[in-house]
Amino acid sequence: MERLQKVIAHAGVASRRKAEQLIVEGKVKVNGKVVKELGIKVGENDRVEVEGIPLEREEPVYLLLYKPSGVISAVKDDKDRKVVTDFIPYIKQRIYPVGRLDYDTSGILLLTNDGEFANALMHPRYEVEKTYVAKVKGVPSRESIKILERGVVLEDGKTAPAKVKVISFDKRKQTTILEITIHEGRNRQVRRMLEAIEHPVLKLKREQYAFLTLSGLSTGDSRELSPHEVKQLRALVLHGKNRA
Structure with a gap:
């Protein structure tokens, strides 16, 4: 037996918080009856409907x-x-x-x-780290690297501090390879951070997600x-x- 909101979340219908909201709003039925209690538990044989649609329980992948x-x-x-x-x-x-x-x-x-x-x-909030390798235009100064490490002010607010390592640079071609680790996930965040210090991305790859x-x-x-x-x-x- 598992809590109803957890079963809904595991089915991929909504996050657990959203599932709780759907339950409270009376949009969830168990065995044909509307359920508004968050503490209820259901088993494999219980029939769950969310907004009139039967829940298809799948093995987690x-x-x-x-x-x-x-x-x-x-x-x-x-x-x-x-x-x-x-x-x-x-x-x-x-x-x-x-x-x-x-x-x-x-x-x-x-x-x-x-x-x-x-x-x-x-x-x-849970700070799961993601590590990227970026090839950028130009050779960032030490101060530019420090800006990334302290946090960059973007149009949607200041980023959290990043971990930055210079892997290599090519003075002739004026390009640099950087390793950047962040734990946020804003839209195009790494690209925007590097554009903000005037070293736009030429190529970007996420090499690590947590471990x-x-x-x-x-x-x-x-x-x-x-x-x-x-x-x-x-x-x-x-x-x-x-x-x-």
């Missing part, structure tokens, strides 16, 4: 994809461009990306059908996370909650 550049972080696209789920045709469950990577950005992207898990990982890497994968490849990896990710989020 947790995947890591090496997203290629030039692919949309979505399950469908109205312009008929390639989307990340095109690379995972063998999964029957309704999976979706955890956050997103920009169209022109490659690297690690997680996909799941576990709404609660996805929302927890995306919440900036997960692209080891053993080629672009377009995917693999299932092991139960231990899923447990580790949950522990990271729990640690973040306790810290918050």
Whole structure:
């Protein structure tokens, strides 16, 4: 038996908080009866409906994809461009990306059908670190690097401090390779941070998500996370909650 809001979240219908709201608003039925109590638990044989639609319970799936550049972080696209789920045709469950990577950005992207898990990982409060490698135009000064490390003022507010490492630079070509680690997930954040210090991105790749890497994968490849990896990710989020 599991709490109703958790079952709804695991089915990918909504986050747990949104599921709680739907329950309180009387939009959820269990075995044909409207339920407004948040403490109720349901089992596998109970029939759950959310806003009149029967809940399809699926086995939870947790995947890591090496997203290629030039692919949309979505399950469908109205312009008929390639989307990340095109690379995972063998999964029957309704999976979706955890956050997103920009169209022109490659690297690690997680996909799941576990709404609660996805929302927890995306919440900036829990500080799940993501590491990017960026090839940028020009050679950033020490002061420019310090601006990234302190936080950059963008149109939607100041970013949290980043960890920055200069991997290499080419004075002749006037390009630099930087490693940047952040825990936020704003739209095009790394690109905007680097534009703000006047070193626009030429190429960007997310190489690490928490402790997960692209080891053993080629672009377009995917693999299932092991139960231990899923447990580790949950522990990271729990640690973040306790810290918050």
